[in-house]
Amino acid sequence: MSPSERADLARRLTRLAPPPIPSGADAERARRRFVVVVATASLLMIPWVAALAWTLPPRYLAGHWRATWVGFDLVLAAALALTAWAAVRRRQIVVLTAIVSATLLASDAWFDIMTAAGPDRWVSLGTALLIELPLAGWLFYTAHALIRLSMRRLLTLAGQTVIDLPLRRMPLFGVPPRRRRR
Numbered sequence: 001m002s003p004s005e006r007a008d009l010a011r012r013l014t015r016l017a018p019p020p021i022p023s024g025a026d027a028e029r030a031r032r033r034f035v036v037v038v039a040t041a042s043l044l045m046i047p048w049v050a051a052l053a054w055t056l057p058p059r060y061l062a063g064h065w066r067a068t069w070v071g072f073d074l075v076l077a078a079a080l081a082l083t084a085w086a087a088v089r090r091r092q093i094v095v096l097t098a099i100v101s102a103t104l105l106a107s108d109a110w111f112d113i114m115t116a117a118g119p120d121r122w123v124s125l126g127t128a129l130l131i132e133l134p135l136a137g138w139l140f141y142t143a144h145a146l147i148r149l150s151m152r153r154l155l156t157l158a159g160q161t162v163i164d165l166p167l168r169r170m171p172l173f174g175v176p177p178r179r180r181r182r
Helices: 003-016 025-055 065-088 094-115 119-157
Strands: none
Touching: 065 094, 094 119
């Protein structure tokens, strides 16, 4: 192999090398802070939901009704368009945009059904069951499958044994394992 070929190979291999893994006390503090913030937010939702259930009126005349729904649907359209763009370009962000789009579709279905009355409720129920929820499920499934595929490829490139674990049991890639307490 010539010196220029070796240099080219070294550059290519360097690009494959993983970035340095944050480790030590700083990384552990950041992880713990994340867990505390998310768990606290989850627990604070309990009294908030109870207060809403107790105090909200059963009926409410909403202001800016049209702007609310048109704005929400514009955001949903933008999320779906960004998901399509990312898929056409084969960009990793397609995983995030698919999850956001699916979440917005499921939310749209919920609020359409819950806020509709009379014959509009049947239209909302039909579009939710036949269009929005199946599309949301498919987008969630696609994001899940792409994450698993990416993880399998990363583990293979890292020279690790690829075990077919469910995503909920798969460790975070690039994050040091939790230290066992003595």
